[in-house]
Amino acid sequence: MLTRFKQIRPKIWAALTFISILIAPYFGLAETLSINAAQEKTILILVLAAVLWVTEWLPLFVVSFVILALELTWLFPSLTQLGINVSEEIFFAPFFSNIILLFLGGFVLSSIMQKASLDARFAHFILRVTKG
Numbered sequence: 001m002l003t004r005f006k007q008i009r010p011k012i013w014a015a016l017t018f019i020s021i022l023i024a025p026y027f028g029l030a031e032t033l034s035i036n037a038a039q040e041k042t043i044l045i046l047v048l049a050a051v052l053w054v055t056e057w058l059p060l061f062v063v064s065f066v067i068l069a070l071e072l073t074w075l076f077p078s079l080t081q082l083g084i085n086v087s088e089e090i091f092f093a094p095f096f097s098n099i100i101l102l103f104l105g106g107f108v109l110s111s112i113m114q115k116a117s118l119d120a121r122f123a124h125f126i127l128r129v130t131k132g
């Protein structure tokens with residue numbers, strides 16, 4: 001029983017942190033730290049991401065999409081209320097830049113090649129051709 005609790009304890013902390021961060025903007029954290037609402041929400045997103053990364057409560061790729069969703073639903077309206085002219089593209093840019101898509105395409109191709117055993121076939125072919 002104790003080992004089971006030790007296994008789920010990080011998940012409990014992550015869930016509590018997630019819930020507390022979702023309700024934190026309603027408790028006036030910005031006034032006590034003398035920061036604006038956009039800065040407060042950025043700090044909360046950062047803390048949530050750090051807790052989710054450390055506890056691995058969610059897979060890492062899911063955490064990145066949670067961050068993107070929170071930026072679009074929380075941060076973007078706060079920035080427009082402050083009069084900062086920003087587009088949604090700035091939030092999507094880290095996820096869909098040309099380099100990231102190049103890496104993702106390479107990872108997908110290598111995964112497919114490994115599942116189809118093409119990597120071993122290519123290695124055997126190269127060794128046969130080079131007489132290695």
